[in-house]
Amino acid sequence: MNILVCVKQVPGSSNVEVDPVTGVLKRDGVQSKMNPYDLYGIEMALELTEKYGGKVESITMGPPQSKSVIVETICMGASGGTVLSDRRFAGADVLATAYTISQGIRKAGEFDIIICGKQTTDGDTAQVGAEVAEYLGIPNVSNVLSIEEIADNSVKLTASLDDKIVNMKVNLPCLISVDGDINSPRLPSYKVKQTVTDDMVKFISLDDFEDQNPDNYGLSGSATQVERIFPPDKNTQKHSIEGDAKNQADELYNLICAQKLI
């Protein structure tokens, strides 16, 4: 069982400023970290290989310093990873990003399952995973909550839809995007960090891809253009439940059910 986890380096805090002129996130001097949603994907991948054998690798796209998130996946238990880094990838929208990653995955190796986080905390589109699957021509399931079984070249899993939970059987290879809070991601090991060597992280550029046409990548390969980036409004809305104890309890119960908390 070979599993690839897609990860991304994102700003370390949600209080990142946006440059009012260029509309771009001010990343200078801001601490960075692994996209928190990706941690659940790594944990799921590691648990699967503990159960079924095989290995976990990771892949990311970004500037050279994003190597640190690949190292972090190794510290959590991955055997190695790939950084897709090339100036010509810069300015990519969702479509160009997905295409770049799909090209990178073709070079990175053969995988039974590709796992993505639900979304990233800096882009929040939650579309890259599904589009990577499309480019790779493999099945895709989003909002996966758990994997029940892998057998007969297929995976039985549970995924969350808006108003229901669904059980599916999907052929391998496939790409899944996992929901948040589905497990408790393990912590990176300091002991392993001491043993990480350069050859555990591969760097791949456009020159290594099958499709080397620069027009398909970065800003020129993007179908959309970012007009403005702004932090979302913080939602501090509160919902009060009125009425007597029975009605309050009933409404609370219905709310909890609607949120699929029970």
Place this chain on the structure above:
Amino acid sequence: MYNKITAEDISVLKQIAGNDNVLTGEEINPDYAHDELGGIEKMPEVLVRVHSTEEVSAIMKHAWERCIPITVRGSGTGLVGAAVPIEGGILLETTQMNKILELDAENLTVTVQPGVLLMELAAFTEENDFLYPPDPGEKSATIGGNISTNAGGMRAVKYGVTRDYVRALTVVMPNGEILTLGGKVAKNSSGYSLKDLVIGSEGTLCIICEAVLKLVPLPKISTSLLVPFADMKSAIEAVPKIIRSKVTPTAIEYMSRDTILFSEDYLGKKFPDTKNDAYILLTFDGNTNAQVEADMKTVADLCLEIGAIDAYIVDTDERKKSVWSARGAFLEAIKASTTEMDECDVVVPVNKVDEFIKFTHKLAEKMNVRIPSFGHAGDGNLHIYICRDNLSQSDWDKTLADCFDEMYDKAAELGGMVSGEHGIGYAKKGYLKKQYGDTPITLMQGIKKVFDERNILNPHKICF
């Protein structure tokens, strides 16, 4: 000797605090009869929710004249019965006095009312790039309660305890007089420190109505290490060696696998690692990555050298939350794991922590009772819980008394004290008396008499 509350008293109290803020009889929730551990229970005759220093002063004056006992209560998160109104009388709740009054960035102070919750104060100071260092596990405690018990918390290893961060107090004396003790000054050699007498006095000397607290600039970087060990002995033995390394972590906490599993059950959330029997959790803070990483590396290398199984890096908000939220729930989690429990929060010299913990393990075997523990290994303050489980009432009473006797004797033998941060209140009076002997207790009683000649403030606590 005390007067009972009359209809006339109620009417006076309502005039002072407003009709809605004066509750009697069945209007008072039974939870007001006890604190979080519930060992001792007594309902007040009247509960008054106060909103200002002037109200407190007027109520106090009335109680003084009528000789009515008054007990102050914050969030009721105490563990030794200090906020239980043993004589009934008035229970004065300060949770509505919950305003943050001033942030003074030039003198590095924040002025608060006593009902501000620790978590509210932490959020406010951090938003403003400051840190109020005392960090007790119970974040819903009020700052008034924290000052009254001289609460410590997890950052005491590096930053000290509540006393180190109180610059001034506005208090109401038992006769209703309003006084300010201390000031926004960094030094003070002006006579006896009355402010320091009030800190840790558990509501027996006067009522804290306002506090000026010292802040420090918020460290920019904070990272934790969760270090697993094969057993508790190796984990605890590592602590003095870490301290000797001259790196000063902000916190050094120890925890056993059992306690972590209780917390998983209680929170319904998995801890990132439960494969090992014992863990030490350390935090490092500073203003540069290089500095914090160098400190972390020194300690991680040392731990691995002395037998740690690994050192897990807890570096992002998500990871900190997954680890520290479990740590914050330990008390409640142990409570939920048994039918009844009582606690011992002794403090011993740091280099005696391992000896004391080993002693409690032997004691648990000898008494055939479960004694889980966790605590601040870095400052010698341990939280040890004796669990009743299936013991009958009489067996429980005897086992508890025997365990406490042995533990407090052992702590004294090692040069420790009865309480590191929870206070003496009602529950630990006997042990304090036993350890201190006559003269210190007489001195304490004398101090109490000078402040409160009529003994109306929180009677039967600490030294009486």
